[in-house]
Amino acid sequence: MDMKSLYLLIALSPLVGSIIAGLFGWAIGRRASHVVTILGVGVSAALSLKVLYAFLTGQAEVFNAPVYTWLTVGGYEFSVGFLVDSLTAMMLVVVTFVSLMVHIYTIGYMQEDPGYQRFFSYISLFTFSMLMLVMSNNFIQLFFGWEAVGLVSYLLIGFWFKRPTAIFANLKAFLVNRVGDFGFLLGIGMVLAYFGGSLNYSDVFAAAPALAHKTVQIIPGVEWSLLSVTCILLFIGAMGKSAQFPLHVWLPDSMEGPTPISALIHAATMVTAGIFMVSRMSPLYELSDTALNVVMVAGSITALFMGFLGIVQNDIKRVVAYSTLSQLGYMTVALGASAYSVAMFHVMTHAFFKALLFLAAGSVIIGMHHDQDMRNMGGLRKYMPITWLTSLLGSLALIGTPFFSGFYSKDSIIEVVQVSHLPAAGFAYFAVIAGVFVTAFYSFRMYFLVFHGKERWMEKKDDHHDHGHDDHDHHHGLGPNDKPHESPWVVTFPLLMLAIPSVLVGFFAIEPLLYGHFFDGVISVNAELHPGMEELKHEFHGAVAMGLHSFTSLPFILALAGVVTAWFFYMKAPQIPAAIKKNFSAVNTVLENKYYMDDLYFNVFAKGSRALGTFFWKVGDMLLIDGLVVNGTAKLVGAVSKVVRKLQTGFIYSYATTMIIGVLGLMSLWFWQIIAR
């Protein structure tokens, strides 16, 4: 099989599964639907592993070729085409592996849902879209994939379309993403207009260095660097998709979707598309320190401030969601520090442990009979041992416990920010280092509340429905006499499979990914201007040394402090958080209202647009155009016709006169023409 067919097979086999399950699911039934989609994704996953292996062992060559011509304009050809290099290969494996696990998990999670086939069709369609996104060799197909994953995300957040909160959340997600796409599309426009009239990555990257000092006048009279403008516009797209402040507001609400897609789309893969995109565009971003600073600031704010919000959440999925936001902020900070390989490394480790945490949360939710409120949980360790163990491993990976995968990627981010020379690096360093404590605190607050302590569902009061839209109408939860029990193997098997890379992958991957030649020629860093990775390389003496060394480092101490504080607050002295909540109620209110960003957007943008639309409609269309001009004309015509009616005498000579006047008019026009000549 030649490489092109291989890559086509990787991309298309999930699509085939999706089409079969989507169009014929009603005929072939549930079992066949999940078999065919799992088979499709399984083929992709196996072949992706083969591709990655070839890249790891240095046997593979970069593949860059068109598949078919989508459009030609002005002598330029747009093709749908594939670029498969080490970066793509890594994403292929992450996407297909997590997707495969989520497919298997879904058999258990959605078994009672009437939309079973539809769900499998959607997640396979998502896998296809995401593969097209990461395999693209040009901006236009990137945008295709970008929007397609957005579409599937929209469909899946609103999967339970009867629930008002779900259909509010999916519309919100789509529109906020569209705000990002607005910038992204203009960025693509800038690329097409100024980078040699091509949208192929290779052409654009080749043209970029010569444009490093070119300026454009976006505002007349003001010269801006072309690359800064372009990169910032493209980054606005990443802010939407990867939920960076201030376009992060859609991600927490996306938890309205079924848990498997929270794991697959809103944690492991789609939300990292923005990170992937910026890494892919590293030859452009390297040429603009302005853009890198913007990236870093957005990432820092997201990393720290979204972490704070994770502390006050009571819905188990929302804690993980805010954790995802915060971790996406870490990745973005790494991008800003020109450590693209580190960002991608964190994308990979995060995909495994965050998918694990989400799926474990889903397992807990099954165990709790669809109660997501952590205040009703507690002591689940006894009843759900596999879920408990895998959650613990995932949490340890997330907070950066030495030797776990999250440790290697996150510590590398902290270190590279520390040595970065960009103006924003000071703030960014504070954000990521403070974020370590926050992460440890909210992660283990969740862990202790769910798996340890009293079994609170026994004493559950019915008033837990009072916490705003965190609430779900399908909550029923456990009764006082019920016992939670471990989920079936289709649920726990993916947990175990994800736990393995969550623990191990960092240890083995750090050296080849960050300090080896894996990303050579794919990610480009200007080592003179941004020497961070070079400095890290000098200090790196192997994964073991890095792990051992870290026991005396600040991040470890902060993470430990976070765990201990969480233990003390929620296991030992629960009156303390209650007292803090009471005494710092202003802070608590701000956090519980998510810094009032949702209210701001809703009241200013959503309501503002509607008010403006109403104004244009009522005043512009109805009052001025219709009222004054159209109906005014109608009245005028009416008035005139009253007069003109008198001309309609019925006598042939008066009509003849009118005709003659008309002919004279036309003739004079003609004469005027001749004279004018």
Next chain:
Amino acid sequence: MFTNQLSLVIWTPIVAGLLVLATGGDQRATLARWIAVAGALAGFLLSVPLYCGFDNLNGGMQFAENLPWIDSFGIRYSLGVDGISMLFVILNSFTTLMVVLAGWEVIQKRVAQYMAAFLIMSGLINGAFAALDAILFYVFFEGMLIPMYLIIGVWGGPRRVYASIKFFLYTLLGSLLMLVALIYLYFQAGKTFDIQAFQAIAKIPLHVQILLFIAFFLSFAVKVPMWPVHTWLPDAHVEAPTGGSMVLAAITLKIGAYGFLRFALPILPDAARELSTIMVVLSLVAVVYIGLVALVQSDMKKLVAYSSISHMGFVTLGLFMFTGSHLNQWAVEGALVQMVSHGFVSAGMFFCIGVMYDRVHSRNIADYGGVANKMPIFAAFMMLFAMANSGLPATSGFAGEFMVIMGAVQVNFWYAALAATTLIFGAAYTLWMYKRVIFGEVANSHVEEMSDVNKREFLVLAVLALAVLGMGLYPQAFVAKMHLAVNDLIAHVAQTKL
């Protein structure tokens, strides 16, 4: 296939329409329907060779026919299509077939007359797109309005009289001025009404060009419709039956834009350049202002009507995007792609609304909710059209908007930025409507009684859906045909006649 293919495409539906009329009253409605569908299908099949037999490498008019008509005034029966008009002839014939199917059992009163009106209108519209003689164009252009008046006036809603009068008022002024302009050009071109001769006129002073441009503008801008002469469209749509709305949105609006690129731009290049900023501003107002107006509509048809105006803003935006004296090729081809795409998407949207209206007899968004529970197949189709209306890539709705925006960035960043707001507003009004109508719990007893699409509805939806997807995945099939015609247009417009 035939030497006079264009005449066949024009007259076959008209003859079929007359045959349908001959079936008489409603006692033979079934016969009328079958003749109508046969005529529409024949019209469509006859238009297909225009595509297959089209020579991509020939920039001139193809399938030309040229016979004397009114010799004393040099008026000729002159037909021909280039890569632009050919697409619209096919789009029109295709839409007619959809419309005949759409009205199948929905229309119960005066079936023969209803079907005949659409068939005759289809022939006349084909004539307008294929005419190369200005008077022939004018006759078809005005003639096609008569069936449309009847369709709205006879099968329309309660305020149909107001809607027709409004439409009439708007159209009247422009048409007469255009006739004056054509007569002026007749003398300038050496006593011929040949459109290509008009385009070849070497000298027209700027002030005359501007006057003529205004005459054409008043006629064509109303049809497009451009802001601020757009207010007839929402009323016409609301009153028109489903089929009327489909043709109105899919085809009639396109004739306005076609008029600009066949007359105003190539004949009056200096005026077009001179006034291009105004045209761009009006187009951007249409995109942004009308997008916001669409957001607050409570009537589904009005919402989609406003959405049409906003999408047509992209067309006029793309047609007047100048860099120096040159039109931007991206923008022009984008405008054309947008025109074809909007034909599929708006027909789909209006048909979807029609399907719901047939069941619940309301166009109010508030009367619906949770339709997906009762009509899952329908909901899936409507999702596709809604996404296409929001400009999602891989649907036809994306390609045109994308190309226009790409062209606009090259001309002026702010044009592009304002145009690109449609990504947000377009999605907002379409999907917000979709959410309120389709998603949620079953809202009331009327929705509870809704049944999913029948086979005929499924067929129409599926064909339109395939068109939307096909054009989104492979727009090259359309764009490849139009390259030379667009180059030709750009070359004409780049000249000066001063």
